[in-house]
Amino acid sequence: MDNVDIKEKIMSALKEKVSRQQWEHWFIDFYVKRVEGTHVVFEVGNLFLKGYIEKKFDKVIKKAIAEAVSQGATYEIVYAQIVNPENFEDEVPENVALVRKKPVLITPLNPKYRFDNFVVDEFNQFAYNLLLEAAKKPGTYNPIFIYSEAGMGKTHLVQAYGNYLLSQNPDLRFAYLTSESFMNELITKLKSGNMEEFRERYRKKIDVLVIDDIQFLAGKKGVQIELFHTFNTLYEAGKQIIVCSDRSPKELKDFQDRVISRFQMGVVAQIKTPSQEAMYKIAKKVVDDEKADIDDGILRYVAAHIRGSIRILKGAVIKLIAYKSMYGELNISIVKSILRDVLTEDTSTSSEGDIVDVIAKTFKTTKDDILSGSRDRNTSLARQVCMYFMVKKYGLSTRKVGEIFNKTHPSVINSVKSIEKKLENEKDFALLLRSIEKELQKSVGKAYS
Numbered sequence: 001m002d003n004v005d006i007k008e009k010i011m012s013a014l015k016e017k018v019s020r021q022q023w024e025h026w027f028i029d030f031y032v033k034r035v036e037g038t039h040v041v042f043e044v045g046n047l048f049l050k051g052y053i054e055k056k057f058d059k060v061i062k063k064a065i066a067e068a069v070s071q072g073a074t075y076e077i078v079y080a081q082i083v084n085p086e087n088f089e090d091e092v093p094e095n096v097a098l099v100r101k102k103p104v105l106i107t108p109l110n111p112k113y114r115f116d117n118f119v120v121d122e123f124n125q126f127a128y129n130l131l132l133e134a135a136k137k138p139g140t141y142n143p144i145f146i147y148s149e150a151g152m153g154k155t156h157l158v159q160a161y162g163n164y165l166l167s168q169n170p171d172l173r174f175a176y177l178t179s180e181s182f183m184n185e186l187i188t189k190l191k192s193g194n195m196e197e198f199r200e201r202y203r204k205k206i207d208v209l210v211i212d213d214i215q216f217l218a219g220k221k222g223v224q225i226e227l228f229h230t231f232n233t234l235y236e237a238g239k240q241i242i243v244c245s246d247r248s249p250k251e252l253k254d255f256q257d258r259v260i261s262r263f264q265m266g267v268v269a270q271i272k273t274p275s276q277e278a279m280y281k282i283a284k285k286v287v288d289d290e291k292a293d294i295d296d297g298i299l300r301y302v303a304a305h306i307r308g309s310i311r312i313l314k315g316a317v318i319k320l321i322a323y324k325s326m327y328g329e330l331n332i333s334i335v336k337s338i339l340r341d342v343l344t345e346d347t348s349t350s351s352e353g354d355i356v357d358v359i360a361k362t363f364k365t366t367k368d369d370i371l372s373g374s375r376d377r378n379t380s381l382a383r384q385v386c387m388y389f390m391v392k393k394y395g396l397s398t399r400k401v402g403e404i405f406n407k408t409h410p411s412v413i414n415s416v417k418s419i420e421k422k423l424e425n426e427k428d429f430a431l432l433l434r435s436i437e438k439e440l441q442k443s444v445g446k447a448y449s
């Protein structure tokens with residue numbers, strides 16, 4: 001049998017085993033590229049289809065090649081890549097899937113949003129894994145619903161997913177839009193009598209549809225209906241759908257039940273609230289990416305006191321970087337002043353607690369004794385050392401330190417002075433304080449003197 005015959009035989013064996021609808025949806029752009037003995041290499045014009053076909057039709061393909069080639073024949077699917085889009089000729093070599101002359105990027109993506117600059121921690125691990133997996137094995141999870149409070153990384157993550165997919169397959173038609181722009185376009189097309197154009201665009205010309213801020217469609221019944229049909233058509237055609245929202249599907253108010261149940265059909269992932277440590281990691285990443293240098297202690301302070309989202313944290317860190325590059329100096333009082341709108345008034349009890357912990361260990365006493373006002377000499381000294389570090393190294397006000405230890409303002413000042421005097425006069429004590437400082441750098445963050 002010559003090569004053309006065997007290719008045809010494989011394709012007709014396959015065609016017999018699937019429904020007409022499946023054939024039209026999935027195999028219209030699917031070819032036998034070559035047959036190497038008992039190994040068949042299929043080619044598909046789109047990476048997304050590749051993943052889906054491998055997953056859904058593996059058994060069927062194996063049966064078809066067992067029949068057409070031989071029992072136990074193996075296969076692989078490759079996807080057509082554009083070798084050089086500029087030199088694309090009208091004449092297409094036999095059995096090579098048609099590739100378009102230009103990438104069909106429906107929405108420009110921000111190249112800054114990538115997986116490799118997305119900080120992953122417990123709060124976003126699941127959503128990150130899900131989208132990374134979806135990018136590497138297209139078609140595995142569909143639809144995907146991602147929700148979080150504003151500014152917690154949904155857009156970054158879905159655009160990283162888009163950038164990754166497009167790097168693998170520039171021919172992919174990736175549409176990223178907010179539900180508001182979907183609605184606005186729908187209204188415009190409705191008014192101008194171009195609904196067909198709208199439907200053609202959103203139902204037939206898209207491989208991946210990402211709709212952001214879906215909550216905006218609450219109560220907008222007509223748009224929900226259009227979205228529902230768009231969703232169904234794309235889903236049936238095996239196209240990837242990702243929906244982003246500020247709340248879970250269950251919490252979406254004034255949405256038709258059938259729309260909500262579509263959202264729940266696939267995988268729902270929440271990006272939760274980042275821990276202080278995760279906020280610190282993100283702040284550090286911003287500094288590293290900007291090739292800047294901001295004291296670790298300051299970053300920890302900001303991470304612990306920021307009011308709000310990752311977006312706000314990033315903005316705050318960028319502000320600090322700009323300030324430092326202009327004035328060269330940055331300390332805690334400056335930080336408090338330039339970030340006063342976004343920092344919480346309250347100082348972080350957890351880092352203060354950590355300072356007391358570290359010092360309690362060094363003095364072989366306990367945190368409770370230090371905080372309870374025990375008059376034991378060793379514990380009193382430890383308490384004074386705590387006050388010294390908090391005021392002198394961590395920039396806390398003497399008023400705040402007084403509140404923590406239940407001491408008057410002058411008493412805090414006296415304690416700090418007495419530690420400074422001891423430092424000057426006692427070499428061993430100075431060494432001890434240096435070792436405490438090192439310990440604090442590890443567990444609380446660098447001090448800023």
Ligand SMILES: Nc1ncnc2c1ncn2[C@@H]1O[C@H](COP(=O)(O)OP(=O)(O)OP(=O)(O)O)[C@@H](O)[C@H]1O
Pocket residue numbers: 117118119120124148149150151152153154155156157246282285310311314
């Ligand atoms: N895990 C992360 N690592 C690094 N940067 C992050 C991370 N999460 C969010 N960011 C950054 O925080 C900013 C806000 O994120 P993004 O716009 O993705 O949030 P969002 O959840 O889509 O917000 P909204 O709901 O307002 O659309 C962006 O600059 C983004 O790069």
